[in-house]
Amino acid sequence: EAGVTQFPSHSVIEKGQTVTLRCDPISGHDNLYWYRRVMGKEIKFLLHFVKESKQDESGMPNNRFLAERTGGTYSTLKVQPAELEDSGVYFCASSQGGGYTFGSGTRLTVV
Amino acid sequence: DAKTTQPPSMDCAEGRAANLPCNHSTISGNEYVYWYRQIHSQGPQYIIHGLKNNETNEMASLIITEDRKSSTLILPHATLRDTAVYYCIVRVPFVLQGGSEKLVFGKGTKLTVNP
Numbered sequence: 763e764a765g766v767t768q769f770p771s772h773s774v775i776e777k778g779q780t781v782t783l784r785c786d787p788i789s790g791h792d793n794l795y796w797y798r799r800v801m802g803k804e805i806k807f808l809l810h811f812v813k814e815s816k817q818d819e820s821g822m823p824n825n826r827f828l829a830e831r832t833g834g835t836y837s838t839l840k841v842q843p844a845e846l847e848d849s850g851v852y853f854c855a856s857s858q859g860g861g862y863t864f865g866s867g868t869r870l871t872v873v
Numbered sequence: 874d875a876k877t878t879q880p881p882s883m884d885c886a887e888g889r890a891a892n893l894p895c896n897h898s899t900i901s902g903n904e905y906v907y908w909y910r911q912i913h914s915q916g917p918q919y920i921i922h923g924l925k926n927n928e929t930n931e932m933a934s935l936i937i938t939e940d941r942k943s944s945t946l947i948l949p950h951a952t953l954r955d956t957a958v959y960y961c962i963v964r965v966p967f968v969l970q971g972g973s974e975k976l977v978f979g980k981g982t983k984l985t986v987n988p
Contacts, residue, residue, distance in 0.1 A: 766916070793974065804875070805917065805978040818975060853916050861907070862976065864916030 764788065766865035768854050774871045780842040783868045787836070787856030793817075794837050795862070796829060800850035808852075811837060844872045875979030876900065877961045882983040885955075891948040893982050895961030898942045904963045906937060907976070908946045912957040917978075920946065920959075951986045958983050 767786040775781050787794045796808040808827070809819040813834035822829070826845070831837040841848055849872045855862040878896040885891040897906065907922040921928055921935045923944075928935045934947040948955055960981040964974075 795975070797976075797978075804980055805911075805976075807975040807977070810974050821975070851914065855916070857974075861919035861922065862909075862917075864918070866916050867914070869914070 766854055766856050766863050768852075768865035768868050770868060771866065772869045772871075774873060775844055777846055777872055778843045780840065781844055781870060783839045783841075783852050783854075783870070785837045785839070785854030785865060787854070788858070788863055791856035791858045791863075792834070793857045794831060795855045795857075796837070796839055797853040797855065797864075798850050799853070800847065803850075805853065808839075841870075844870075846872050848872050875977050876963050877979050879959070879961055879979060879982045881980060882985070884985050884987060885948075885951045887953060887986055887988050888950055891951040891955065891984055891986070893946040893948075893959050893961075893984065894943065895946070896943045897961070897963050900941050900963050901965075903965055905965070906935065906941075906944050907962045907964060908933070908935065909960045909962065909976075910957040911960070911981070912954075917960065951984075953986050953988065956984060956986045 773781050792813050794811040797805050799805045807821040810817045811831045814831050828840045851867040851869050853864050853867045855864040905922050905924050908920040909917040911917045921933050923935045937944045958981040960978050962976050
């Protein structure tokens with residue numbers, strides 16, 4: 763079975779630009795999560811989808827971040843406009859009643 | 874905030890058992906203990922979880938004290954590839970009323986396996 767796929771693996775953008783990260787969960791997994799680790803900090807929860815619905819978005823830092831999961835399959839996380847403090851690694855994970863499976867992450871660098 | 878406390882770092886000799894402790898003195902009755910690890914810059918990897926009984930799988934063993942206030946992850950024969958940051962997390966494993974599906978990561982334990 764294919765794992766959780768994230769792309770791009772790396773992204774370097776300038777402050778003020780827009781970036782869209784994509785996550786393809788394991789096929790059939792209803793639960794999809796976004797996490798991130800910014801420099802020197804712990805991994806932090808961003809939000810949780812159940813199918814196409816946002817179950818918990820308490821971790822979203824501000825309204826520059828927009829997550830979608832149209833059709834309940836893949837998800838996108840858009841940062842617009844990006845700021846320097848958004849640099850870090852963004853992880854996606856999926857689950858279906860069991861343990862999480864994480865993707866390898868997208869390393870975002872805002873310069 | 875994370876509900877667990879772990880030592881920041883540990884060393885282990887290759888081939889020996891690695892015993893990673895975790896304190897979770899405020900754990901609730903319906904919370905499980907989960908262990909994940911992160912190898913270098915990869916995504917976190919699930920290792921094992923348990924409620925109150927000791928658990929074993931192909932990767933590791935989990936020993937939970939009778940009062941459930943602490944636990945130990947055991948890697949029986951550590952290899953160089955086990956060098957990673959290990960996270961102990963307590964959570965409700967499925968959505969109960971008022972439960973949360975999210976994982977709350979602490980700083981973890983940086984395990985270094987030496988040749």
